[in-house]
Amino acid sequence: MPDTTPEATRAFRLGVAGPVGTGKSSLIAMVCRELGDELRLGVVTNDIYTDEDARMLRAAGVLDPERIRAVETGACPHTAIRDDVTANLLAVEDLEADFAPLDLVLVESGGDNLTATFSPALVDAQVFVLDVAGGGDVVRKGGPGISRADLLVVNKTDLAPHVGVDADLMQVEGREARDGGPVIGLSRTDPDSVAQLRAWVLAVLGDHRSGQHVPVDPGPMAPHSHADGGTHAHAHAHAHAHGASGDHSH
Numbered sequence: 001m002p003d004t005t006p007e008a009t010r011a012f013r014l015g016v017a018g019p020v021g022t023g024k025s026s027l028i029a030m031v032c033r034e035l036g037d038e039l040r041l042g043v044v045t046n047d048i049y050t051d052e053d054a055r056m057l058r059a060a061g062v063l064d065p066e067r068i069r070a071v072e073t074g075a076c077p078h079t080a081i082r083d084d085v086t087a088n089l090l091a092v093e094d095l096e097a098d099f100a101p102l103d104l105v106l107v108e109s110g111g112d113n114l115t116a117t118f119s120p121a122l123v124d125a126q127v128f129v130l131d132v133a134g135g136g137d138v139v140r141k142g143g144p145g146i147s148r149a150d151l152l153v154v155n156k157t158d159l160a161p162h163v164g165v166d167a168d169l170m171q172v173e174g175r176e177a178r179d180g181g182p183v184i185g186l187s188r189t190d191p192d193s194v195a196q197l198r199a200w201v202l203a204v205l206g207d208h209r210s211g212q213h214v215p216v217d218p219g220p221m222a223p224h225s226h227a228d229g230g231t232h233a234h235a236h237a238h239a240h241a242h243g244a245s246g247d248h249s250h
């Protein structure tokens, strides 16, 4: 082990949150593919009872499988990224120690909830991922991740015409909800959008390294969805659709 200070081995930790199926694992695979040659990367996934996300990412072949670790969160994935981050911190620190020095560790949330956010004790910055298939009104329903994550991604813009959603309008509404904060409309089929994501990651990493990046807490799960019938119904529709499909590919 080289004699390095904790600072020297401390990677930039980037959380990726958002509802199940919006494309968090795919976005992480994309970042690994785009930046794996120039950055030393690690990934931590959070799943309720399995290591499905970690296995999907290992199978994608975008990163040395050893650099992808799974945390099994039990029933409450949002707790493991927000209220008791111990298991996640240990996984991140193990990765950083095993592969020191790392530049970037990506942490995928379990995605059980529209309003789950990461604690700033776990990540330095966070991306919140929505997709057009979740419905054009989901941005307006809001939540701390949508309004205050470091980046909002409106994913799968290629699907917009098929699901009758205006992806541009979703992005406009996202910027309004975020007081002009960054929003990227993303699709793996749109190289310009992939380049925008890549540039954003490099910019925030640069800010982190130069001490200009200030971690922001988006705030706890808002008194949002369970107080508000509309949002409540939406969140559960999402979960049920996923469960009913029997698709565990998230």
Ligand SMILES: Nc1nc2c(ncn2[C@@H]2O[C@H](COP(=O)(O)OP(=O)(O)O)[C@@H](O)[C@H]2O)c(=O)[nH]1
Residues within 6 Å of the ligand: 018, 019, 020, 021, 022, 023, 024, 025, 026, 027, 111, 155, 156, 157, 158, 159, 186, 187, 188, 189, 249, 250
């Ligand atoms: N059409 C389309 N599908 C995508 C895109 N990104 C991801 N997906 C698909 O969305 C589904 C869920 O993706 P996944 O990354 O597992 O979502 P997660 O549950 O948020 O991690 C998978 O079938 C992906 O192939 C995209 O840009 N366009």
Ligand SMILES: [Mg+2]
Residues within 6 Å of the ligand: 024, 025, 026, 053, 108, 249, 250
């Ligand atoms: Mg996933």
